[in-house]
Amino acid sequence: MPQIEFVNVSKEYDPGKKVLDDVTFKVEPGEFMFVVGPSGAGKSTIIKLLTKEETPEGGDILFNSESVLNIPKESVPGLRRKIGVVFQDFRLLDSKTVFDNVAVALEVADSSLEEIRSIVPNVLNMVGLTDKMFKYPKQLSGGEKQKVAIARALAHEPDVILADEPTGMIDPDSVDDVLEVLEKINSLGTTILMATHDQEIVNAMKKRVLRIEKGRVVSDKKGGKYRA
Amino acid sequence: MPNNWSIFIANIKKEKLLSVSNILIMTVTFVLLGLLINIVVFSQTALRYLEDQAQVTVFFKDDFTEAKIGELKDNLSKDKRVSALVYVSKEDALRIFREINKDEPVLLESVSASILPASLEVRAGNISNLKPLAEELKIIDGVEEVRYFEDVVSRFKFWSTVVYIVGTLLVLTFLVISYSVIIAALRTTINSRGVEFEIMKIVGASDDYVKVPLVHHGVFFGLFSSSIASVIMILLGVGITLTNVFPKGLGVAFLPGVFIAPWVFSIILTLILLLSGFLLGYLGSSAAIKKYLNY
Numbered sequence: 274m275p276q277i278e279f280v281n282v283s284k285e286y287d288p289g290k291k292v293l294d295d296v297t298f299k300v301e302p303g304e305f306m307f308v309v310g311p312s313g314a315g316k317s318t319i320i321k322l323l324t325k326e327e328t329p330e331g332g333d334i335l336f337n338s339e340s341v342l343n344i345p346k347e348s349v350p351g352l353r354r355k356i357g358v359v360f361q362d363f364r365l366l367d368s369k370t371v372f373d374n375v376a377v378a379l380e381v382a383d384s385s386l387e388e389i390r391s392i393v394p395n396v397l398n399m400v401g402l403t404d405k406m407f408k409y410p411k412q413l414s415g416g417e418k419q420k421v422a423i424a425r426a427l428a429h430e431p432d433v434i435l436a437d438e439p440t441g442m443i444d445p446d447s448v449d450d451v452l453e454v455l456e457k458i459n460s461l462g463t464t465i466l467m468a469t470h471d472q473e474i475v476n477a478m479k480k481r482v483l484r485i486e487k488g489r490v491v492s493d494k495k496g497g498k499y500r501a
Numbered sequence: 502m503p504n505n506w507s508i509f510i511a512n513i514k515k516e517k518l519l520s521v522s523n524i525l526i527m528t529v530t531f532v533l534l535g536l537l538i539n540i541v542v543f544s545q546t547a548l549r550y551l552e553d554q555a556q557v558t559v560f561f562k563d564d565f566t567e568a569k570i571g572e573l574k575d576n577l578s579k580d581k582r583v584s585a586l587v588y589v590s591k592e593d594a595l596r597i598f599r600e601i602n603k604d605e606p607v608l609l610e611s612v613s614a615s616i617l618p619a620s621l622e623v624r625a626g627n628i629s630n631l632k633p634l635a636e637e638l639k640i641i642d643g644v645e646e647v648r649y650f651e652d653v654v655s656r657f658k659f660w661s662t663v664v665y666i667v668g669t670l671l672v673l674t675f676l677v678i679s680y681s682v683i684i685a686a687l688r689t690t691i692n693s694r695g696v697e698f699e700i701m702k703i704v705g706a707s708d709d710y711v712k713v714p715l716v717h718h719g720v721f722f723g724l725f726s727s728s729i730a731s732v733i734m735i736l737l738g739v740g741i742t743l744t745n746v747f748p749k750g751l752g753v754a755f756l757p758g759v760f761i762a763p764w765v766f767s768i769i770l771t772l773i774l775l776l777s778g779f780l781l782g783y784l785g786s787s788a789a790i791k792k793y794l795n796y
Contacts, residue, residue: 324703347707354705364700381706425704 274338275299276432276464277323282332284318284488292318293329294488300466302432305459307475308468309499310485316468319485320435323466324356325349337432354382357426361438363418365410371397371421372406378428396424400454416447423454427463434458436467440474452478475499513718516689523686524726527781530675531730531774537668538770539737544661546752546760551657552628557635557649560618565643567619573641574621582630587622591615618645628654676781679726683719683785684792690718691793698794712790719786720779727778731771738767 277300284293293315300306308316321327322334325341334341336352344352365374375393384392397403400420410418419439426434436455440448452474459465469475475482475498482497483490513520561570570588577583589597594617602608623638625631631649639647691698698711741747742763750760761769 326703350705350707353703358703364696364703366697366700377700378704381701381704381710429705 274302275335276302276304276337277466278333278335278338279319279322280333280335282322282329282334284315284322284327284329291488293322293485295332296485296488296490297332298483298490298493300433300464302464303459303462304481305456305465305478306467306481306483307478307499308466308483308485309470309472309475311470314485315488316470316485317437320358320437320466320468323433323435324353324358350381354429355432357423357429357431357434359419359422359426359434359436359439361441363410363415363422363442365418365421367410370407370409371402371413371424374410374421375425375428378425382429392428393424396427397421399427399457400424401450414447415443416450419443419447419451420454423451423458427458431463433464433466436465438469439467440469440471448474472499513721515693516686519686519689520722523682523722524729526675526682527679527722527726527778528729530672530679530781531727531778532733533668533675534672534777535730535734535737535770535774537665537672538773539734540664540668542751542766543747544657544664546747546750548654548657548661549752549760550747550749551654555624555628555631555649555654557623557625557631557638557647559621559623559638559644560646560648561620562643562645563615563618565619569643570619570621577621577623580634582625582627582634583623584626585622585624589620589622591617591619594618594620679781680785680788683722683782684789686722687715687719687786687789688793690715691789711794715790715794716783716786719789720782723778723780723782723785724775725778727774727781730778731774734770734774735767738763738770 279296279298282293282296283291285291292313296315296319308319310316318327322329323336323341325344328342336356341352366377369377372393375396376389379389379392394403394406397406400423402417402420402424405413405417405421410421413421419442423434423436423439434455439455440451443451455465455467456478479496481495482492482499484492484497484499567590574586574588577586591614595612595614598612598617599609623634625634635647635649638644701711747760747763750762751766753759753761
């Protein structure tokens with residue numbers, strides 16, 4: 274049973290200008306899949322549609338066999354707790370420590386203080402940032418910031434992590450660290466969907482590659498390669 | 502861990518100057534609202550007092566006998582427009598004259614009961630009936646003169662209405678300003694915390710989790726400002742009670758003949774102001790959230 278299923282999905286932000294055009298694909302539980310393509314191809318839109326930040330004009334999106342489109346407004350927070358999202362620009366709060374940045378994800382779900390004190394150190398340990406727990410984002414490197422964002426996405430033990438160009442704003446030396454963390458999470462059973470246009474990363478990781486161009490799926494290959 | 506209250510306090514601290522100026526503007530609004538309500542109630546009370554005093558006084562010629570006056574009094578007492586009748590005989594008139602002029606013995610020596618006219622004081626339940634009553638009494642044989650001070654009451658009513666209209670317009674203007682001030686204050690907060698709200702939503706915050714602290718923010722502005730205005734109005738109420746300007750109490754506009762103690766009125770006014778503050782804060786913040794947070 275696929276964990277994520279896009280069925281003939283179309284999306285347009287401006288009338289007549291389709292960002293996604295009849296996109297269909299499936300992602301099985303525990304898969305690691307790259308969504309590749311040039312800027313503006315529609316990669317980020319796929320992520321926004323999955324988290325119900327946007328709604329498509331046509332088609333259907335299934336998550337754990339349930340239509341995302343039919344999820345009522347009050348259940349959207351529940352959906353977003355099952356899907357962790359990592360952004361290119363980290364989206365961390367500079368005024369909060371690493372611990373508090375991760376804790377935000379639990380606070381919004383009304384988790385108890387005990388739960389927060391138990392979960393946050395665990396996820397920070399998973400991404401290798403235990404020693405930076407009480408540092409502020411400004412005191413961290415780009416790679417470390419992205420790991421904090423990954424830890425925050427992991428706080429709810431999501432079924433899926435959606436990473437939107439997670440290596441786009443970090444120094445080359447830190448890219449491997451971030452990818453290593455994502456692979457580790459994937460090896461523990463979490464599905465990873467990573468949008469990128471970095472061919473070196475895609476070619477090195479030898480994972481499934483879904484290529485999108487001008488809003489359409491042009492190829493979908495396991496262990497695929499990508500040439501920008 | 503942060504809760505709605507601490508998030509809200511952080512919002513206020515972040516924009517101290519803006520918060521203070523917002524509270525000041527809103528306090529002025531509620532003080533004006535309180536003053537307008539006070540003016541309405543005070544003028545209504547003063548009008549009641551005036552209306553109570555308003556009467557037609559009919560002075561009779563000397564040849565109009567007491568029996569005829571008694572007959573006229575009986576007829577008038579059957580008239581539904583008349584609420585009270587007091588007959589003032591020549592002797593009563595002299596007694597009143599002496600009382601008024603007790604410090605002028607020379608004047609008193611030259612006046613006797615025979616030169617003072619007997620009169621009938623006619624009070625109407627409704628002040629608007631005074632004029633027709635006066636007109637009818639004027640044409641009765643034996644009536645020397647009819648006096649009534651309708652003009653004073655009419656003028657008072659006119660100027661009260663002018664004050665109500667101007668006051669209402671002023672209060673409405675300030676309510677609109679305050680409403681805009683709340684929206685502007687929350688827009689600043691929403692803009693400065695835009696990334697935070699975005700993160701909250703993406704990690705699974707419910708709409709209420711994001712909205713409630715902002716609503717608290719608006720409600721706090723409304724309640725805090727209206728509380729300051731309430732304190733000022735209570736002090737005004739205490740002052741009025743101490744000066745005993747309205748010994749019978751304050752008139753309730755929609756309940757004729759009912760008077761309430763100034764301190765009771767102060768409590769009612771405080772509740773009205775606090776409720777207005779709550780509503781203004783709630784509606785303003787809800788509008789801002791809808792407009793700037795796309796909820």
